Amino acid sequence: MSSDLLHRVEEIAAARNVACRGILVGSAARNTWLSGDRDIDIFIAVPEDGNLGDALEIAREIAPVHEERYAEHAYVHARIDGFDVDLVPCYDVRDPSKIKSAVDRTPFHSRYVSERIRGLEDEVLLLKQFMKGVGVYGSDLRTGGFSGYLAELLVIRYGSFLRVLEGASSWRPGTRINLAPGANIMAPLVVIDPVDPKRNVAAALTLDRMFQFVAAARCFLRSPDISFFFPLEAHTMSPDEIRAEIERRGTEFILLEIDAPDMVDDVLYPQMRKAEASIKNLLEREGFQVLRSDVDLVRGEDVRARLLFELSIWELPSVRIHIGPPVWEADHVSRFVKGHTSPLSGPYIDNGRLVVEIPRRYRKAVDLLEGEVHKISLGKHLSSGRIRTLSKREILEGVDESLAEFLTAYLNKRVRVC
Amino acid sequence: MSSDLLHRVEEIAAARNVACRGILVGSAARNTWLSGDRDIDIFIAVPEDGNLGDALEIAREIAPVHEERYAEHAYVHARIDGFDVDLVPCYDVRDPSKIKSAVDRTPFHSRYVSERIRGLEDEVLLLKQFMKGVGVYGSDLRTGGFSGYLAELLVIRYGSFLRVLEGASSWRPGTRINLAPGANIMAPLVVIDPVDPKRNVAAALTLDRMFQFVAAARCFLRSPDISFFFPLEAHTMSPDEIRAEIERRGTEFILLEIDAPDMVDDVLYPQMRKAEASIKNLLEREGFQVLRSDVDLVRGEDVRARLLFELSIWELPSVRIHIGPPVWEADHVSRFVKGHTSPLSGPYIDNGRLVVEIPRRYRKAVDLLEGEVHKISLGKHLSSGRIRTLSKREILEGVDESLAEFLTAYLNKRVRVC
Numbered sequence: 001m002s003s004d005l006l007h008r009v010e011e012i013a014a015a016r017n018v019a020c021r022g023i024l025v026g027s028a029a030r031n032t033w034l035s036g037d038r039d040i041d042i043f044i045a046v047p048e049d050g051n052l053g054d055a056l057e058i059a060r061e062i063a064p065v066h067e068e069r070y071a072e073h074a075y076v077h078a079r080i081d082g083f084d085v086d087l088v089p090c091y092d093v094r095d096p097s098k099i100k101s102a103v104d105r106t107p108f109h110s111r112y113v114s115e116r117i118r119g120l121e122d123e124v125l126l127l128k129q130f131m132k133g134v135g136v137y138g139s140d141l142r143t144g145g146f147s148g149y150l151a152e153l154l155v156i157r158y159g160s161f162l163r164v165l166e167g168a169s170s171w172r173p174g175t176r177i178n179l180a181p182g183a184n185i186m187a188p189l190v191v192i193d194p195v196d197p198k199r200n201v202a203a204a205l206t207l208d209r210m211f212q213f214v215a216a217a218r219c220f221l222r223s224p225d226i227s228f229f230f231p232l233e234a235h236t237m238s239p240d241e242i243r244a245e246i247e248r249r250g251t252e253f254i255l256l257e258i259d260a261p262d263m264v265d266d267v268l269y270p271q272m273r274k275a276e277a278s279i280k281n282l283l284e285r286e287g288f289q290v291l292r293s294d295v296d297l298v299r300g301e302d303v304r305a306r307l308l309f310e311l312s313i314w315e316l317p318s319v320r321i322h323i324g325p326p327v328w329e330a331d332h333v334s335r336f337v338k339g340h341t342s343p344l345s346g347p348y349i350d351n352g353r354l355v356v357e358i359p360r361r362y363r364k365a366v367d368l369l370e371g372e373v374h375k376i377s378l379g380k381h382l383s384s385g386r387i388r389t390l391s392k393r394e395i396l397e398g399v400d401e402s403l404a405e406f407l408t409a410y411l412n413k414r415v416r417v418c
Numbered sequence: 419m420s421s422d423l424l425h426r427v428e429e430i431a432a433a434r435n436v437a438c439r440g441i442l443v444g445s446a447a448r449n450t451w452l453s454g455d456r457d458i459d460i461f462i463a464v465p466e467d468g469n470l471g472d473a474l475e476i477a478r479e480i481a482p483v484h485e486e487r488y489a490e491h492a493y494v495h496a497r498i499d500g501f502d503v504d505l506v507p508c509y510d511v512r513d514p515s516k517i518k519s520a521v522d523r524t525p526f527h528s529r530y531v532s533e534r535i536r537g538l539e540d541e542v543l544l545l546k547q548f549m550k551g552v553g554v555y556g557s558d559l560r561t562g563g564f565s566g567y568l569a570e571l572l573v574i575r576y577g578s579f580l581r582v583l584e585g586a587s588s589w590r591p592g593t594r595i596n597l598a599p600g601a602n603i604m605a606p607l608v609v610i611d612p613v614d615p616k617r618n619v620a621a622a623l624t625l626d627r628m629f630q631f632v633a634a635a636r637c638f639l640r641s642p643d644i645s646f647f648f649p650l651e652a653h654t655m656s657p658d659e660i661r662a663e664i665e666r667r668g669t670e671f672i673l674l675e676i677d678a679p680d681m682v683d684d685v686l687y688p689q690m691r692k693a694e695a696s697i698k699n700l701l702e703r704e705g706f707q708v709l710r711s712d713v714d715l716v717r718g719e720d721v722r723a724r725l726l727f728e729l730s731i732w733e734l735p736s737v738r739i740h741i742g743p744p745v746w747e748a749d750h751v752s753r754f755v756k757g758h759t760s761p762l763s764g765p766y767i768d769n770g771r772l773v774v775e776i777p778r779r780y781r782k783a784v785d786l787l788e789g790e791v792h793k794i795s796l797g798k799h800l801s802s803g804r805i806r807t808l809s810k811r812e813i814l815e816g817v818d819e820s821l822a823e824f825l826t827a828y829l830n831k832r833v834r835v836c
């Protein structure tokens with residue numbers, strides 16, 4: 001299948017008289033596919049001074065029925081004989097540290113791995129399936145986990161699946177695993193890209209995903225089990241089960257639903273996380289307390305970001321402490337006193353600072369969000385969207401399937417650890 | 419009156435053939451009495467190798483009807499011709515840096531001031547009355563304010579009442595006002611004792627009292643007014659007024675009443691403040707939030723310490739976050755996991771640490787105090803006392819006169835500042 005496609009690239013390039021070559025990359029290129037994966041990635045490389053448009057034309061001709069997608073540049077996605085095929089234009093650069101587009105590095109990765117992975121293919125498959133099973137596979141910004149290339153490099157470095165787990169058991173934040181000398185990068189895990197020493201292959205890996213893998217690795221080594229690779233499907237809780245669990249916790253829940261444009265996850269998730277942090281900050285600045293929060297993206301007819309906040313403190317008394325300047329700063333003191341002429345108590349001095357006790361603007365977290373959430377920055381693509389603020393009662397009344405899945409995952413949040 | 423008493427000391431000492439001399443100290447010795455004060459302090463000094471008992475005998479003979487009080491040593495307090503007279507045995511030391519008892523320094527202070535205060539008596543009187551009026555006069559541990567000796571030194575240093583206020587206007591924490599070179603002491607205000615350069619005369623002054631004085635000084639200089647010296651008596655709120663004000667704040671109040679032994683304020687107040695801090699700590703460690711607190715001592719037939727806590731958070735949900743070890747500490751992780759086999763949620767990883775969500779032991783602050791306050795250290799003389807924990811309802815039902823005064827002062831807490 002792959003070789004057919006590579007052959008077609010050459011044929012069409014010759015017919016059009018353009019200097020293009022096809023390169024098979026990704027797991028299909030080196031027999032490290034996970035079962036169920038049906039992805040074939042073929043790069044169509046134009047010369048460094050060539051035109052990516054030529055490659056795109058070839059892709060379109062190979063797959064007349066296709067979808068055009070965009071990463072840094074346009075590429076063609078098509079379903080061919082049951083496979084998901086990506087036909088990706090790139091530049092055929094000589095030096096991987098001087099790439100012209102982000103995808104130009106991929107053929108180098110592919111070659112580096114192909115030259116070293118022979119005989120270790122099964123080890124890579126085990127590691128990838130383990131990572132998938134314990135929830136850390138994927139270097140997309142939603143997952144923040146391990147890429148396939150990173151898994152391959154780890155197997156090359158440690159020699160086998162089990163030795164990767166053994167190695168990971170003693171990882172600490174900032175661990176460096178270098179197949180080549182490289183730049184002095186600070187990150188939870190640093191794996192210098194052997195084809196580009198300025199680059200950290202594990203750049204997308206978050207601290208928490210890294211240690212989710214470490215914790216699972218330790219458990220597996222202590223008592224190995226098929227469920228690490230193929231965990232039981234989580235049962236989605238019914239609305240009644242959700243209600244009961246929420247009541248048992250005794251907390252308050254607030255759900256923000258924000259209309260979002262139809263952009264890829266890698267664009268929307270970072271913005272949702274930023275919005276989540278801003279809103280948590282707003283709540284805590286006003287004295288409320290967020291126990292935990294999470295985000296979800298619902299793609300239906302429209303796209304909606306869901307931001308869920310569980311509060312341990314959601315209602316506060318009328319009076320609040322307002323701390324003013326140190327008393328030795330006479331000018332600040334005068335201004336402060338003029339600004340608070342009839343406090344509930346004070347001004348008095350606490351620890352050298354002037355303090356007044358004044359009425360609180362928002363006694364309830366839900367009122368604060370309804371009143372103020374529009375005024376804070378929620379990220380480029382979420383700021384303009386309509387926002388609905390749902391209280392616990394409203395959440396529980398409107399539990400559809402996607403919300404049930406989100407709340408189930410939220411309430412059962414758990415990693416493998418022992 | 420004073421000279422009569424001094425004469426009596428000499429007479430009795432001669433009759434008993436003991437080498438004692440009487441020394442008039444304090445404000446009576448240098449015409450810096452505040453009106454209303456009727457205190458005469460006479461020290462009865464025995465030779466350095468003498469016996470304080472001899473002096474005490476003389477004091478008893480001078481005032482056959484008296485009360486014996488204890489500071490570091492016993493002394494005689496008596497009411498004579500409408501004056502409150504203290505007759506205090508001390509050692510007649512030569513060098514004030516080599517005193518044998520704390521009171522031995524006083525005659526040196528008295529002499530130092532007497533030799534320099536002539537013509538400035540009215541300035542001292544103004545300053546002391548000002549300090550009294552704005553609530554910062556008294557170096558007892560309850561007040562934490564300015565002693566009479568400190569006020570006198572300030573007048574000597576600055577030259578007049580008004581110049582003291584002007585000087586104080588630019589005080590900052592750690593200000594040094596030295597009439598003599600002295601030790602490198604760290605304190606909110608450092609005034610080296612001219613008769614003992616290792617000693618800070620302002621040692622008892624707290625940061626907040628210091629700046630209460632500074633703030634009032636600035637206000638007075640801006641618009642002087644008799645009320646600084648003689649403030650209006652505060653109206654004690656009625657139980658209904660107290661209830662209304664507490665409702666308006668929307669907070670919870672908890673009052674601890676602890677039986678205390680009949681000790682002087684300077685012994686009990688520091689312990690009450692320590693107990694207050696320990697209890698605040700206990701409450702906040704468990705997730706509750708103290709908005710403000712205060713203590714009071716009620717001396718009636720029995721002595722009771724009152725510890726009042728105003729809470730902005732007094733009830734919490736069932737679930738609470740419990741943060742465990744970093745995941746890279748494998749041994750700690752194992753122990754933590756074994757200790758939390760069925761959490762409400764988790765274990766999961768947050769910021770590299772293992773976290774579980776578990777049931778909270780005390781959902782209400784009042785239950786926490788009833789259950790745990792006996793287990794924390796409340797200071798030597800309060801730990802053994804019976805403790806009553808009163809909720810807001812119980813407080814409001816039992817507002818007697820002393821509690822009304824305490825709550826009035828609490829609710830109207832305010833310093834002069836402009």
